[in-house]
Amino acid sequence: MGVPDSQSSDTGIILRVRGPLELKCQLDTTDALLMQKVISGTFETLRAQVKSESLVLTVCDSPVFIWPNRGFHATPVEITPNTPCEDLQQWIQTDEQESSGKRSGKKKNKKSSTATAINLHLMMEVTTKGPLSAPILSRTVQKSHFLSTTLPMDCVIRTTSKDTIKDAFERLLEALTDQLCKMEKVMLQHMKGTTVLVPEPLHFLLPEPKGLVTVVYPAGVPDSQLETQRRELHQQFELPDDWPYFRRANAYHFPNEPYKDGYLRNPHLVLTHPSLDTGKVYLVQGIYSYHHYMQDHMDDNGWGCAYRSLQTICSWFQQQGYTERPVPTHKEIQQALVDVGDKQGSFVGSRQWIGSIEVQAVLNQLLEVTSKIMFVSQGSELGSKGRELANHFLTEGTPIMIGGGVLAHTILGVAWSETTGQIRYLILDPHYTGAEDLQVITDKGWCGWKGPDFWDQTAYYNLCLPQRPKVI
Known part of the structure; x- marks a missing residue:
């Protein structure tokens, strides 16, 4: 598509x-x-x-x-x-030229990047050329x-x-x-x-x-x-x-206009794709925002990674026009889980972790979005899921939340070779705690391509694959 x-x-x-x-x-x-x-x-x-x-x-x-x-x-x-x-x-x-005191009237040798x-x-132009003439006033009374x-x-x-x-x-x-x-x-x-x-x-x-x-x-x-x-x-x-x-x-977002909400959009676009023999790259389709620890004046360091991955997924559905609902806060996510009967009322306002099954429930409750769950009994098996993941990005194009043990990540794409089985994963890491600095985020691997050894080989993983509503 x-x-x-x-x-x-x-x-x-x-x-x-x-x-x-x-x-x-x-x-x-x-x-x-x-x-x-x-x-x-x-x-x-x-x-x-x-x-x-x-x-x-x-x-x-x-x-x-x-x-x-x-x-x-x-x-x-x-x-x-x-x-x-x-x-x-x-x-x-x-x-930059203004701050260095250069005048705009002079021709620039350097083009703005x-x-x-x-x-x-x-x-x-309001004034027009022509002979001047005195105005003539007339008065007509009518309803109009x-x-x-x-x-x-x-x-x-x-x-x-x-x-x-x-x-x-x-x-x-x-x-x-x-x-x-x-x-x-x-x-x-x-x-x-x-x-x-x-x-x-x-x-x-x-x-x-x-x-x-x-x-x-x-x-x-x-x-x-x-x-x-x-x-x-x-x-x-x-x-x-x-x-x-x-x-x-x-609607198209022009390259020289900043987003007013301050979140980074699609940081993966600046990355170079990995080169695999006979491999193809399958990526998230459309626009999403990068949500991670410590944003929105919220200290969720150590427990909020799945919430942030869910927020990234929700931003995708919002920015593709599937929902007009704003990206939910941690409390709204927790309340949604109470509303569906998944958690007790005391869960709201707590610092408890959530996993892929809860992410699936919240997407359904808040956005009416259904998700498929992929179970992987140990991380070493993820390497054999290339075809299923490639197919997901081809047909659905949504970000995937993956949870295992206490860590959650967002998968934005895979590079996969059908002939050799080689695979790389494009990971957006919600555990980042710094500022919205694209260079730091990509240089330090908070958004980057990872090999199969990125996963804990013996831990189990659940993947939540959101399904796109087929609407116009």
């Missing part, structure tokens, strides 16, 4: 233009068809504005201004229609409804190193015009009386070669009420009906 397992394997530069366009129209009637006609006329005016000479696009954190409809006029003068797109990065002021997405701001809302324009295009600014900006203008058409359609579809819903553009990274696509949803309408639209999108892009590609939680 083709599911994007990375949000950073993109080549080229993403150009993203954002900015408000004001939709204002006077509705002198309550007749639905006439109101729709007036709104459509206003959208037509906005599309004309996007094609007008007054449109200005500025490169954020830089002195660059571009008038794409005015014979492609730009400042500074070094920027011409034939300038390669990637050269825009040289003008962007980074935080993080600017794989260039942000642009959409503006309109004034509709005013801000359209949050947000368009992206993917460029290659060969693209010139002129080519890319022509595509951006097409994307802006197309987005206004989609917004008009959404607004008219969801209009009730004189109430309209603001259209909300979202970007989704689809399996190659489809790449990044933009969808417009009505803001405020929950995912549960947009299944018809998602089905249409799955048909349009020829996608299978068993993965929620177009739920809001699956």
Whole structure:
């Protein structure tokens, strides 16, 4: 199944233009068809504005201004229609340059390593050239409804190193015009009386070669009420009906935007895959957060590893859009086990360990997710489970919790050779107690590939393999 397992394997530069366009129209009637006609006329005016000479696009954190409809006029003068797109990065002021006192007006020799997405701001020149004339005032008394809302324009295009600014900006203008058409359609579809819903553009990274696509949803309408639209999108892009590609939680996360909650996402992506003779790599599909000891002002050092592994699994279901429920706290996990009758009331607030069977029960209780349990009587047998684990990551793609004795870990993938039986495990270790430092976590092996000797050869292990709901 083709599911994007990375949000950073993109080549080229993403150009993203954002900015408000004001939709204002006077509705002198309550007749639905006439109101729709007036709104459509206003959208037509906005599309004309996007094609007008007054449109200005500025490169954020830089002195660059571009008038794409005015014979492609730009400042500074070094920027011409034939300038390669990637050269825009040289003008962007980074935080490091600011702190070292360098001025943004000077051209940079060094490209910012993080600017794989260039942000642009959409503006309109308010003043227009022409003869000045005195205003004429007239007064008409009538009842009417004034509709005013801000359209949050947000368009992206993917460029290659060969693209010139002129080519890319022509595509951006097409994307802006197309987005206004989609917004008009959404607004008219969801209009009730004189109430309209603001259209909300979202970007989704689809399996190659489809790449990044933009969808417009009505803001405020929950995912549960947009299944018809998602089905249409799955048909349009020829996608299978068993993965929620177009739920809001699956919206693309741009590489230069930090996550607000502070958790690391997908630390395994920076690792090099082990090389096994005739071996293949099978990985978790989609996005998860790394949960480990001592996070969230919670001292669970020595007893909370299975709770943290469970939190990582829950984050996967949340970030793939299967649930809107936040990742549960230790107390919520304990309460869920009391609620299903697995534990006594005194368990809540305790520092007692849990294992794979409890993880299975909590996933079912809180997320309505079922899991398979794999029993291994001794660690030496784990080496023979390559086929089952590879199949799990191919078909389900969810993180696996493995518990044995008093230790729990998260398995994110396997490298396995069908011919030789060689196997390596991609382990995310919840016993880490440090800060969210990707380099430390990967250099010190808290997220890393481990051989069969990683497991206690004589201890028993239970593996909890969460099953993905097959929904759209």
